[in-house]
Amino acid sequence: MFKILVSDPLSEVGLQKLLEATDVEVVQKTGLKEEELVQIIPEFDALLVRSQTKVTPAIIEAASRLKAIGRAGVGVDNINIQAATSKGIVVINAPDGNTISTAEHSFAMIMALARRIPNAYHSMMNGQWDRKSFVGVELNQKVLGVVGLGRIGTEVAKRAKAFNMKVVAYDPFLTEERAKKLGVTPASIKELVSQADFITTHTPLTKETKYLISTKEFALMKDGVRIINCARGGIIEEKALYEAIVSGKVAGAALDVFEVEPPMENPLLKLPKVIVTPHLGASTVEAQENVAIDVSEEILHVLREQPFKNAVNLPSIPENIIEKVEPYFALSEKLGSFIAQIAVGGLEEITVTYSGELTEIDTASLTRTVLKGALSYHLGEGVNYINAPHLAKNRGINVVEQKSTANKGFTNLIAVSLKTNQEEKTVAGTMLNGYGARIVKVDGYPVDLQPEGHLILVHHNDRPGAIGRVGTILGNNNVNIAAMQVGRRDMGGNAIMILSIDRPATPDVLDVLGELNEITSVTEIDL
Numbered sequence: 001m002f003k004i005l006v007s008d009p010l011s012e013v014g015l016q017k018l019l020e021a022t023d024v025e026v027v028q029k030t031g032l033k034e035e036e037l038v039q040i041i042p043e044f045d046a047l048l049v050r051s052q053t054k055v056t057p058a059i060i061e062a063a064s065r066l067k068a069i070g071r072a073g074v075g076v077d078n079i080n081i082q083a084a085t086s087k088g089i090v091v092i093n094a095p096d097g098n099t100i101s102t103a104e105h106s107f108a109m110i111m112a113l114a115r116r117i118p119n120a121y122h123s124m125m126n127g128q129w130d131r132k133s134f135v136g137v138e139l140n141q142k143v144l145g146v147v148g149l150g151r152i153g154t155e156v157a158k159r160a161k162a163f164n165m166k167v168v169a170y171d172p173f174l175t176e177e178r179a180k181k182l183g184v185t186p187a188s189i190k191e192l193v194s195q196a197d198f199i200t201t202h203t204p205l206t207k208e209t210k211y212l213i214s215t216k217e218f219a220l221m222k223d224g225v226r227i228i229n230c231a232r233g234g235i236i237e238e239k240a241l242y243e244a245i246v247s248g249k250v251a252g253a254a255l256d257v258f259e260v261e262p263p264m265e266n267p268l269l270k271l272p273k274v275i276v277t278p279h280l281g282a283s284t285v286e287a288q289e290n291v292a293i294d295v296s297e298e299i300l301h302v303l304r305e306q307p308f309k310n311a312v313n314l315p316s317i318p319e320n321i322i323e324k325v326e327p328y329f330a331l332s333e334k335l336g337s338f339i340a341q342i343a344v345g346g347l348e349e350i351t352v353t354y355s356g357e358l359t360e361i362d363t364a365s366l367t368r369t370v371l372k373g374a375l376s377y378h379l380g381e382g383v384n385y386i387n388a389p390h391l392a393k394n395r396g397i398n399v400v401e402q403k404s405t406a407n408k409g410f411t412n413l414i415a416v417s418l419k420t421n422q423e424e425k426t427v428a429g430t431m432l433n434g435y436g437a438r439i440v441k442v443d444g445y446p447v448d449l450q451p452e453g454h455l456i457l458v459h460h461n462d463r464p465g466a467i468g469r470v471g472t473i474l475g476n477n478n479v480n481i482a483a484m485q486v487g488r489r490d491m492g493g494n495a496i497m498i499l500s501i502d503r504p505a506t507p508d509v510l511d512v513l514g515e516l517n518e519i520t521s522v523t524e525i526d527l
């Protein structure tokens, strides 16, 4: 039974999937302090939050069972991703469910700002009938600058086009082709801020986007420009915005988000040219249902070890690629584990070479899996698909992925080599049509064995009787040999034996084998 903690208020309809699941117990406890979360988190397999809960390193550190953190929304700035990644916890978000709501809110803010609706409302509610103070501007033919043309930015741009606005967009990932399709003009940030009548931001808050719009950018803007931020506080520097409004450069600003939330002492709230909402972009019935449904489904996938797509701390694998790489996951992990068990010394570099049909697909996920297999042997259960590359990097292990057309004999081949500070070892495996995974080469010797169970790898000199003596010692010690592979390069030269045994041999038995004259090394492998 999986235990899931829901620590922020989430849509009940959205949570239905979790509440109905027979393998899940859902505990809903909201408004907990950090210390309280630290206390209870060790009981839970997954944590589900909206934006109130700050998932700090202390909470993650205490989360001994946690496999997933789900964010019902897009921005994950309330979750310490680095701490989660180091601990191998997958962070899931719901990137699509609130796109339309946030785009509509942004557009509502653009219109409210243009027509001064909140100010007029406020005046009337105070008993005034003032028609002179609230003269607005049209959107028709005005230039809208969209900073960040992702999901939300794109929807805002489409709505602006419907209002006959001209749209210029700044986004480092915007291609000419996409811009053309959307009917927007790509621009640099300088061009955008100097051309726009309205500027709306739709990027995440990152090191690059923090204060993306500041004093320098305000100086380039047209007089009377209007600013909208429904993305994250801090993309526009509030101090610079305040000065630009007071100086008359900026005619108005509409803000849904703030550098500090709630923004109680914020001087911007004292300016009549500023209209505000309390981070309501995603606050619609539809968006809250959508994000809760999406994140609940994804959490179940993670816990049930089924494929999931919206992990923030993992590269996403497109569905057409998943189909192609999935059959190789088990083999990749076994190859990683095998090589780690046979190599002596501190790991320095792991190289994964793909051949045959694998040269044509994105194999990054398989390399992660090889790495997981290799590092798990040394670092234990804490290693998983999420933190394996991070752990390798932290330990200075170089990871190389390459494709090769050299191995023509196999329709697919994964070759793994591991360099340690003492030696270099290699192993290669393939998926044989109808026979499943096979290891086909060890240290350059051709073999053919199933990568599973207990194995003993023996390096020896190719002399008559060597194989028999190994068999006799194992038999005398009640270790049954289920299968055996021998490989050699030259008659009478170096050779290997790989024995598949029914139960692990004890260290004493391995020592006795190692003492035989012909034998140069004995390694037990568990796959």
Ligand SMILES: NC(=O)C1=CN([C@@H]2O[C@H](COP(=O)(O)OP(=O)(O)OC[C@H]3O[C@@H](n4cnc5c(N)ncnc54)[C@H](O)[C@@H]3O)[C@@H](O)[C@H]2O)C=CC1
Pocket: 073, 074, 075, 095, 098, 099, 102, 147, 148, 149, 150, 151, 152, 153, 170, 171, 172, 173, 202, 203, 204, 205, 208, 209, 230, 231, 232, 256, 257, 279, 280, 281, 282, 283
């Ligand atoms: N007010 C609210 O309630 C909500 C706010 N948001 C905010 O809106 C943001 C955008 O959401 P989506 O459109 O779904 O995300 P998205 O990931 O689809 O789009 C973000 C876009 O920003 C672009 N970008 C990244 N760095 C940039 C830079 N330095 N300069 C210019 N563009 C840059 C990316 O290329 C991407 O196209 C989220 O990160 C979140 O912070 C999202 C939902 C609700």
Ligand SMILES: O=C(O)CCC(=O)C(=O)O
Pocket: 050, 051, 072, 073, 074, 075, 076, 098, 279, 280, 281, 282, 283
């Ligand atoms: O949960 C919310 O209402 C905040 C939404 C948001 O900012 C996001 O999804 O990034």
